[in-house]
Amino acid sequence: MVEVKDLVKSFGHFNAVDNISFKVAPGERFALLGPNGAGKSTTIKMLTTLLKPTSGNLYLNSHDVIKDKALARKSFGIVFQDPSVDTEMTAYENMQLHAILYNVPSKELNTRIKDLLELVELWDRKDSLVRNFSGGMKRRLEIARGLVHHPKILFLDEPTVGLDAQTRNLLWDYVNKLSAEKNMTIFFTTHYLEEAETNADRIAIIDHGQLLTIGTPSKLIKDSKSKSLEEAYLKLTGKAVRDEQANPHDAWRERQRARSMR
Amino acid sequence: MKAIYYLWLRQIKRFFRSKSRIVGSVGQPLLFLLALGYGLGSIYKRAGDGNYLNFLVPGIMAQTVLFAAMFYGAMIIFDRQFGFLKETMVAPTSRLKIMIGGALGGATTATMQGLLVLAISYVLGFRAAHPWMIPIALFIMFGLAIAIASFSSGIGSFVQDMQGFQAINQFLVFPLYFLSGALYPLTNVPTWLRYVAEVNPISYTVDAMRWSLIGVSKFGIAKDLIALAITIVICIIFGLNRFNHIEA
Numbered sequence A: 001m002v003e004v005k006d007l008v009k010s011f012g013h014f015n016a017v018d019n020i021s022f023k024v025a026p027g028e029r030f031a032l033l034g035p036n037g038a039g040k041s042t043t044i045k046m047l048t049t050l051l052k053p054t055s056g057n058l059y060l061n062s063h064d065v066i067k068d069k070a071l072a073r074k075s076f077g078i079v080f081q082d083p084s085v086d087t088e089m090t091a092y093e094n095m096q097l098h099a100i101l102y103n104v105p106s107k108e109l110n111t112r113i114k115d116l117l118e119l120v121e122l123w124d125r126k127d128s129l130v131r132n133f134s135g136g137m138k139r140r141l142e143i144a145r146g147l148v149h150h151p152k153i154l155f156l157d158e159p160t161v162g163l164d165a166q167t168r169n170l171l172w173d174y175v176n177k178l179s180a181e182k183n184m185t186i187f188f189t190t191h192y193l194e195e196a197e198t199n200a201d202r203i204a205i206i207d208h209g210q211l212l213t214i215g216t217p218s219k220l221i222k223d224s225k226s227k228s229l230e231e232a233y234l235k236l237t238g239k240a241v242r243d244e245q246a247n248p249h250d251a252w253r254e255r256q257r258a259r260s261m262r
Numbered sequence B: 001m002k003a004i005y006y007l008w009l010r011q012i013k014r015f016f017r018s019k020s021r022i023v024g025s026v027g028q029p030l031l032f033l034l035a036l037g038y039g040l041g042s043i044y045k046r047a048g049d050g051n052y053l054n055f056l057v058p059g060i061m062a063q064t065v066l067f068a069a070m071f072y073g074a075m076i077i078f079d080r081q082f083g084f085l086k087e088t089m090v091a092p093t094s095r096l097k098i099m100i101g102g103a104l105g106g107a108t109t110a111t112m113q114g115l116l117v118l119a120i121s122y123v124l125g126f127r128a129a130h131p132w133m134i135p136i137a138l139f140i141m142f143g144l145a146i147a148i149a150s151f152s153s154g155i156g157s158f159v160q161d162m163q164g165f166q167a168i169n170q171f172l173v174f175p176l177y178f179l180s181g182a183l184y185p186l187t188n189v190p191t192w193l194r195y196v197a198e199v200n201p202i203s204y205t206v207d208a209m210r211w212s213l214i215g216v217s218k219f220g221i222a223k224d225l226i227a228l229a230i231t232i233v234i235c236i237i238f239g240l241n242r243f244n245h246i247e248a
C-alpha cells in the first residue's frame, strides 16, 4: 500500500509538489500522469527516500517513509527515469550487485538474472561493459535490474522511454504478470497515455505540483466528457507546452485554467 | 557481509579496469622520488643526515596512499553524476554496510598503490632497514587508507561536483601533506612548523612508516599508532555521519 498525505516539496520559493494526497491499494496498478515538470519524479523521489519532503507524510506498506527509511526501503523496487547503471561494470555485474543489495537468495540469483537478461535480450551481451551499450540497451538493462527482486511495491518512472515497441510490450506483459501473480503494487509514470489506459487500474493526473483528478481510466474519460484518455488529459492540463518554471505568472494562469476545467 | 564484499569487489574491479588510473597513481610519486630524491639528495647528505632517498620513500608511500584514498571520495561524486549512487541509496542495505564496502575497496586499492611505489623505490635503490617489517608498513598504510577513504566518503557525500572536491584537496589535503614532515625532517624546522606538524595527523603516519621501513622515528611508534587510531575513529564517524545524510 502507498499513502501520500498533504505532501509538499519546495525548492526555494517554488513548490514542485504542492499539497498532494492519495492512496494506492495493495496489488493496484497506479499511473501518475502529468506534463513535464508536473512533479511526478519529485513525488517518486520522496516516496523512495531519495528526497526529504518539505512537509507531509508518506507511508509504504504501512512504514513511515520519513521516520523508518530502512523498513520502507525493504518494501519497494524502482526503475529511475534517469540513468542509474554503473557503466564501468558489465551487464551481469550490475544485475548481480543489485541482487545482492536486495537480498535475493543465492539459489535463485543466477536463474533470475539469466531469465531477465534473456527477456530483454541482453544475455549474449552479459559480459560486455555497459559503457559500450546503446541507449536502449542500457534502458533494457535497468528494467531487467529493477525486476530482479520481487518487492511489494514497484516504482517505474517513465520505464518505456527510448524502448522499441517489442520491448515495451514485453515489459508490460511481465509487469502485469507480476502484479497478478505476486499481488505486487505497480506505481508508474508515463507520457504514453495509451500505456496508462491499458495498464493502470487507476490514474492520477497532476500539474504544477497539484492533483487535478484521480480515478479509473473510464471514469476520467466519462467525467471530462471525452472520447479518449488523451482528450481528457489535454482538457485537464491545457495545450500549452511546458517551459518549466519559466514564468511564475504563466504558471499561475495555467493553474487557474486547470481549476476552471474541473 | 555479502553486500560489503561485492561493493568492495566493485572498487577493485574498477581500479584494475582503468589503466590510466594505475599509471597515474604511480606517475606522481615517481616524479617526486626522482626530482626530490636525486635533486635534493646531495644537499641532504652534505647536511650530514645520510641517505635522502631512504628518508623520502616512506613519506612518498604515505603520499600515494593519502591521495589514492582521497580519490575514493571522487568516485562517489562520479557515481552521483552518472546516476549510480541512487541505485545504492534506495537499496535495503544499510548505509553503514554500503560505506564500509566502498571505503574498504578504496582503501585496498590505495594500499596496493602504496606497495607499487615501494616496489619502484626498490628499483631506484631504496632498501628497507628490516625487510621482515614491511608487513608492518603495509598495516600502517592500510590504516591510513581506511581513515582517508572514510574521510573522503564524507566529503564526497556533501560536495556536489569535482571542482568543490578539488578545492578540498588543494586547501586541506595538500597543506596537511606538505606540513607533515613527509619531505623533510622535523628536527631543524622553525618552532611554528613543528607545532603544526605535531597536530597534523599525517605526520604520525609518516613517522610510523619511517619507523617500520628505515627504523627512524621522531614521535615514537606508540604515539604514532595512538594518533593513527584516533584519526581512523574520527574519520569513520565523520564519513558515516555525512554519508547517512546524502540526498541524491
Ligand SMILES: Nc1ncnc2c1ncn2[C@@H]1O[C@H](COP(=O)(O)OP(=O)(O)OP(=O)(O)O)[C@@H](O)[C@H]1O
Binding pocket: A011, A016, A034, A035, A036, A037, A038, A039, A040, A041, A042, A043, A081, A244, A245
Ligand atoms: N533539485 C531541484 N532543485 C530545483 N528544482 C527542482 C529540483 N528537482 C526538480 N525541480 C523542479 O521541480 C519541478 C518538478 O520536477 P519533476 O522532475 O518532478 O517533474 P516530472 O513531472 O517528473 O517531469 P518529467 O515528465 O519531465 O519527468 C520542475 O519544475 C523541476 O525543475
Ligand SMILES: [Mg+2]
Binding pocket: A040, A041, A042, A081, A157
Ligand atoms: Mg520525471
